Amino acid sequence: MDALDLARWQFGITTVYHFLFVPLTIGLSVVVAVMQTMWVRTGRVEHLRATRFFGKLFLINFAMGVVTGIVQEFQFGMNWSAYSTFVGDVFGAPLALEALLAFFLESTFLGLWIFGWDRLPKRVHLATIWAAAVGSNLSAYFILAANAWMRHPVGFTVEPGVGGAPDRARMTDIWAVLSNDQAWSTYLHVLGASFVVAGLFVVAVSAYRLWRHHDSDTGMFRGALRAGLVTTALAGAVVSLSGHHQAQLMAEYEPMKLASAEALWDTEAPAGFSVFAVGDTVAREDVIDIRVPSLLSVLATDSLDGRVEGVNDLQAQYEQRFGPGDYVPNVPVLYWAFRLMIGLGVAGIAVGVVGLWLTRRGRLPRRDWMYAVAVLGLPAALAANICGWILTELGRQPWTVVGELLTAASVSPGVSLGEVAFSLSAFTLVYGVLAVVEARLLWAYVKKGPGHVTPDVEPGERVPAFTY
Structure with a gap:
């Protein structure tokens, strides 16, 4: 084993870990925005309680996504400097747009949403969560456009190095990079998968509360359960259609x-x-x-x-x-990742479709195992997303940029095996701690229910900001 092998393991581990939070952030931001829109339009307190409850869970997940995403950027300079030198001019534009436009929009308006409950007019406050949701989804597109360029490089020319300097890819057409077939098709697929995850997250939480906690919020959670099932079923159709197009692009470009x-x-x-x-x-x-x-x-x-x-x-x-x-590439890993992605994804979508039938006309599932299956739909969808990402990234090997730059030529020349081993061990330890923190926070708030984030508010009263 050498530094290249460990650097690949490190990037793979941190990427997979980060991607556990990304789809939920993308999808849940819109779901929470829709819930708040329903409250603003109807004034019904159950929509407010759902917004505040799932909004708190969304914020916990968002924070974890930001923390784990920063590590990805550091690795480009630490372990993959040769890669960064080659792709830097091309990647600079979409990643700058992601940071300066999309992430700025997302984080700024999310802050206004968190602290603006008792300070902003109701409709202005609603606009802040929608702006944050738009920023989250824009951020995903710019990042996926950069990733798609690695699988189908367009809009560039290779500038030979002078005096022993390495070759560099020089961007000639930013629109070609942003409108890459692989970019928009992958975006639709990831977007659909993200809404499947978000829908099943709402389903899992609602099913657990209906299953284990029979209280005054039963009506709210039944409505949330139905909303999550609808989201899952509709997003499943997008995943299926975009997945078919992805297979055609694979046949053409990969x-x-x-x-x-x-x-x-x-x-x-x-x-x-x-x-x-x-x-x-x-x-x-x-x-x-x-x-x-x-x-x-x-x-x-x-x-x-x-x-x-x-x-x-x-x-x-x-x-x-x-x-x-x-x-x-590694055929056994790709073969089973492909089948697990499809199988687990179909299982998750089936929870949405079958669940809609079981909860029609005001009904609720009557058997405990039905609620258990609804809860298990969430880890199935997350695992399907991870398998899809493994298929995407490992399937490109032995290239980092298909046809242009091999992975073996992308690693930092001055990084030793011991240095990568130390950073990999440190990241694994920190990520393990963060996983425990995230799980405990989510579990604690789910068990407490909506009461701890939504006080009783009379019509016309101001809604106080979040308490932690």
Whole structure:
């Protein structure tokens, strides 16, 4: 093991950890804004209580997302300086827009929302949470546009280094970077997945309260449960459609990722979708392979007899184009990450669809196991998001920028194995502590219920700011 291996592990661990909070922040910001809009329009106290209750949970998650996201930026300079040198000119624009426009909008108006309950007019205060939600979603787009450029680099030229200096990618068209096919398609997919997570978060919390706490807020939590189920079902449709488009983009721009995720060793036309496979990755052949005929062709090409390139043919093409080397990512990890992403994602969406049927016409589930399943939908959706992110990032290997910069050439040349090991150990320890803090805070506030954040307010009275 060398510094490159540990640097990859460190970035992978911190990215996966950070991404536990990102989708919930993106989706829950809008859900809370909708809840407050319902209160402003109707004046019904249960909408106010839901806004304040889920708003407090949103703020805890937001704070954790900010803290863990900062670490990502530090690693670019610490462990990946060669990568930062190459992509800096291209990444500068979208990341600057994210920090100066989107995050500034999000954090500023979120602060106004937190402290403006008893200071701002009701509709002005409502506008602050909507501005924060817009900022959160804009922030996601700019970051995903930068990430998409790594998978499909456009709008740039490579400027050769002079006097031994490294080559640099020089941006020539900012619009090409921001309107990249991979960017907007990935954004729709991540946005849909984020609303699935947010919907199931509301479902899980509401189901737990209805299951374990029979109090005066039962009506509020039943309404929240229905809202979370609707959000999950609608967002699930977006995830499905955008996921289909993502598969087509993989076939066009990242065929090796698609072939590896399917353990498709040889080119096929038509190509079947693998349901379960056991194979030899050294010999690149399957021992057991159960496939649905033509389904992969439909996903990748919208045709029953579409041609999908296999790993062996693509490896030969890349060797001819880029020179000798191993251009095949980790097939077993990609194969199972792809299936877990789909399986767990479908399970989470099914909670939303089936839950809507079970709670129709004022009903509530009557069996304890139904509430338990509703609660378990949340970790399933989070795990599906993580598997999707692993598929996205590992599927790009051995490149950091596809076709332009190898991962092996991206690591900082002056960082030792011991230094990376120390920082990895420190981050793991700190993140473990933060995980305990986050879990305890969320659990404590969920158990307390809405009463601790929403005092009894008569119509026309000012609503006091949050107490902590």
